[in-house]
Amino acid sequence: MKDLGPLHYFLGIEVIPFSGGLFLSQQKYACDILARSSMTGCNPIGTPLAQKHNLRRNDPILVDATNYRSIVGALQYITLSRPDLTHAINMGTLDYGLRLLSRSSLSLYGFSDADWAGCLDTRCSTTGYCIYLGANCISWASKKQATVSRSSAEAEYRSMSTTTAELTWILYLLRDIGINLSTPPVLFCDNTSALHLTVNPVFHARTKHIELDVHFVREKVAAGALVTRFVPTHLQIADVFTKALSKEAFQRLRSKLGVMLPPTSSLRGRALDGTYIKVNVLTDDRPRYRTRKNEIATNVLGVCTQDMKFIYVLTEWDDSTADSRVIRDAVFRTNGLRVPKGFYYLCDAGYINGEGFLAPYRAECYHLNKWTEGHQPNTPREFFNMKHCLARNVIEWCFGLLKGRRAILRRKSFYPIRIQCRIHNHIRRKMPIDPLENELSEVTSGQGIDGDVIRYVETSDIWSTWRDVLAKEIFNKWRGARH
Known part of the structure; x- marks a missing residue:
């Protein structure tokens, strides 16, 4: 047996390792499908399927049914790394893939959902589910139910049965490889009537016609091998597998599935930014x-x-303090911000683009909304700004989480802000289903990094030239992967 080294590409799936785990992408395979179907020049849209749209058998007859089946089969293979494409597909997110975190809890849980009589020809409902192991989505499906359901509760109950079967299989698989879970799997559903059916045979007259094998959900719950819980509809992740959603709802649920842009190997710097926090100070100040x-x-x-x-x-x-002055003060302090030689922080255009601080290009698009709507960059500078914005946006999320968790920071704060940042870090580590769980990093007035560090903060032509080289390098690599 020959050791071929780390896995990078397997059966059309590109495997990209990053510091927190693996990223699975099928971008090249997706581009090949577009070329086969003569759709490389089509325009992406924000909503690939209109809301409340239902397919019917009387749609136009296909010119080449064999080619259609071939494309559908290829698209089904893409869903191995793109659970968000299970219900509807659009070409505007070729770069996206599935993130799998290496640090995650071993809790098994799933989300089950169903529409009701969604097929206008057979009146059968659609089952949709997704199953997580910790923060990683490991199994998902969207399939038409075999029989007609007489109520939405019945359709949801059948969907829960299908999801329970998948949860049971995964549980046995984990046991076979030596992983024993300390708690039973949890199944989330947004239909209270269906949840009642799993714990008590209520409404017997309404459920006696349901096949016996569907009721094994109730058996699992009674044996303590499964826990069922209610989840509000707006938090029901499986919603994305059963119906067409608005762009905002779809993008929100897509991120919860772990589908996102790949980690940027060339833009891995830490991010910095400023924000205003209300404080209580002396009257004279x-x-x-x-x-x-x-x-x-x-x-x-x-x-x-x-x-x-x-x-x-x-x-x-x-x-009134300028951002450039704040960053200089942070670096010049005795126990200030330490930037080792060869490393950099991602900052916005208001800061200095100099050694250790990488800013985006001015006079170029730097709005995340443009790229999430399916637009593609045409120049190295546009591509650089897109990647920079996606990577630096983490500090915006970080401040948002901090203020969201600590209500006192949304008012006048009487407590040290650094202490509240430590609490934020502690919560990030302790949350069992945190999407970016990692070890606690303490917040101090200085990082204590040994070695040669940057002590002079100023704009630099050499640094700007290096940014240009980096922009061309990552743009050409991205464009080469698409052709």
Whole structure:
């Protein structure tokens, strides 16, 4: 047996390792399908299937049924790394793939959903489910039910039966490879009537016609081998497998499936940004901290890793301080921000584009909405800004989570902001279903990095030239993979 080294490509699936796990992509395979179907020049749209759209048998007859079956089979293979394409497919997200985290809890749970009589010809319903092991989505499906359901509760109950069968199989598979779970699997459903059927044979007159094998869900619950729980409809992840959704709802559920753009190998720097946090200060200091919105707030510089943990926080600056001055102060302090030679932080255009601080190009598109709507970059600078925006956006999420969890930060804070950042880091580590779980990184006034560090912060022509080279390199690599 020959060792071929780390896995990079297997049966049309590209495997991209990153610091937190693996990323599975079928971008090249998807481009090949577009070429086979003569659709490489078609325009992507935000919603590939209109809401409340139902397919019927009287759709136009296909010119080449064999070619159609071939394309459908190929598209089914793509869903191995793209669970979001199980119900409807669009070409606007070729770069997306499935993220699998190496650090994750061993809790098994699933989401089950069903529409009701969605097929206008047979009036059969559609079952949809997704199953997670920790933060990783490991199994999913969207399939038409074999029989007609007389109510939405019955359709949901049949869907729960299908999902329970898959959960049971995965549970046995884990046991075969030596992984024994400490808690029974949990099955989430958004239909209360169906949940009642799993614990008590209520409404017997309405359910006596249901096949006996469907009722094994109730048997699993009674034996303690399965736990069923209610989940609100807006949090029902399996919704994406049963019906066409609005763009906003689809993108929200897609991210919960772990489907996203690949980790950027060339833009792995940590991210930094500033935000305003309301504070309580002495009366004499209030004019200094009064913002243009007439609020008393401090300008907080935060630096975080790609798993949304704060590693450096600098407070005390007022509203009028320029971003470039704040970053210089952070570097010049005795226990300030340490930037080792050869590393960099991702920052926005308001900061300096110099050694250790990588800013995007000015006068180029830098809005995430444009790229999520399916538009493709045409120049190295556009592609660089897209990748930069996606990677740097982690600090925006980090501040958003911090303020969302700590209500006192949305009002006047009487507590040290660094302490609250430590609490945020602790929550990131302790959340059992956190999508980016990792070890705790303490927030201190300095990182304590040994070795040669950057001590002079200024714009640099050499650094700008290196940015141009990097932009062309990653753009050409991306364009080459598409052709």
